[in-house]
Amino acid sequence: MFRQSSPRGDSKGRCHRREALKRVAFSGMGAAAAAWLAGRSNAEHLATAADESAGLKKLGWTFGCQHYTFRRYPLYEAAPIMAKLGFSVVEGCFFLPLDKDQPGLVVNETLAKEKRVELKDRLRSLGLTMSNFYGDVGTDEAKARQVFEFAKDLGAQTVVAEPPPAAFEMLDKLTAEFGIDLAIHNHPKSPQSQYWHPKNVLEVCRGRSSRIGACCDTGHWVRSGLDPVECLKMLKGRIKTFHLKDVAEWGVPEARDVPLGQGKAKYADVLNELRRQGFQGVLSVEYEHDSDNLEKEVAECIAFVVHWANQNA
Known part of the structure; x- marks a missing residue:
């Protein structure tokens, strides 16, 4: 997760949107997205916007959105946008604010119990759940326990994090105690990014329970000069959840995000590999380019x- 510049849209982008609109003439999530792309009112689609397409249901895939996508807004403002677009899952982010009217509150384990109830109820009213939570997890067991308690209070099934290798013996026990998976996230290759390569993820998974695995960020793999399909093959059996991301340039750490299928991540091949492996779970869009x-x-x-799933499920 990192900030990028915000270039204006152009005629090529509008052509891509028109083409995308032609491909999504179905109900549920596709209809909600199509209405947004067309610039029409979404009112007629709101009742079914949270429904997944037949293809997604058949594959066992659930569409989520990482709050970082809409980081310009506190979660209480971002969530209605996610719901209108048709997402059913929010992936909370531990360093982003909750509410403009409640300054200082952040979406993490520091939230008081009553605020956790408020948050869960607010999401439920929009047809959303927080099945995934991106948390700050290290070697401090008391702190890690607080993160897992927060995740459980929100109904999360997976904590996404980048813990140091020394933490995994302790975290293996916490995943069993709370019944919550731990998904290791990858950032682009750098001295600070210890899990940029799948082999590093597999190393800390070795000897651990099946509750520990990977949160696969395809865009960051491309930024690191890695083939996302080959990375997925390496991680077979350990894939817990996903950050859907495509980027414009190969091997460039600061490459900007582009809509899925318009970049270098070979997204049809990525989805085909997930289907081949029989992956079932949450796929969260994390769009890092804060576009106009x-x-x-x-x-x-x-x-x-949605189009790929309906054609290939």
Whole structure:
């Protein structure tokens, strides 16, 4: 997760959106995304916007959105946008704010119990759940326990994190105690990114329970000069969840995000590999480019996956 510049949309982008609109003439999530792409009112689709397409249901895939995508807004403002686009899962982010009217509150384990109930109820009213939570987990067991307690209070099934290798014996016990999976996230190759390569993820998974695995960020793999399909093959059996991301340039750490299928991540091949492996779970869009056309570009990401799933499930 890192900030990037925000270039304006162009005619080529509008052509991509028109083409995406042609591909998503179905109900549920596809219809919600299509309405957004067309610039029409979403009112007629809100009742079914949280429904997944037949293809996604058949594959066992659930569409989520990482809050970082809409980081310009506190979660209480971002969540209605996610719901309108048709997402059913929010992946909370431990360093982002909760509510503009409640300054200082952040979406993490520091939230008081009553605020956790408020948050869960607010999401439920929009047809959303927080099945994934991106947390700050290290070697401090008391702190890690607080993160897992927060995740459990919100109903999360997976904590996404980048813990140091020394933490995994302790974390293996916590995943069993709380019944919550731990998914190791990868950032682009750098001295600070210890899990940029799948072999590093597999190393800390070795000898651990099946509750520990990977949160696969395909865009960051491409930024690191790695083939995302080969990375997925390496991680077979350890894939817990996913950050859907495509980027414009290969092997460039600062490469900007583009809608799925328009970059270098070979996204049809990525989805085909997930299907081949029989993956079932949450696929979260994390669109890091804070575009002037952010909602439309996120809708294009939805359109690409829904169309692929309906054609290939």
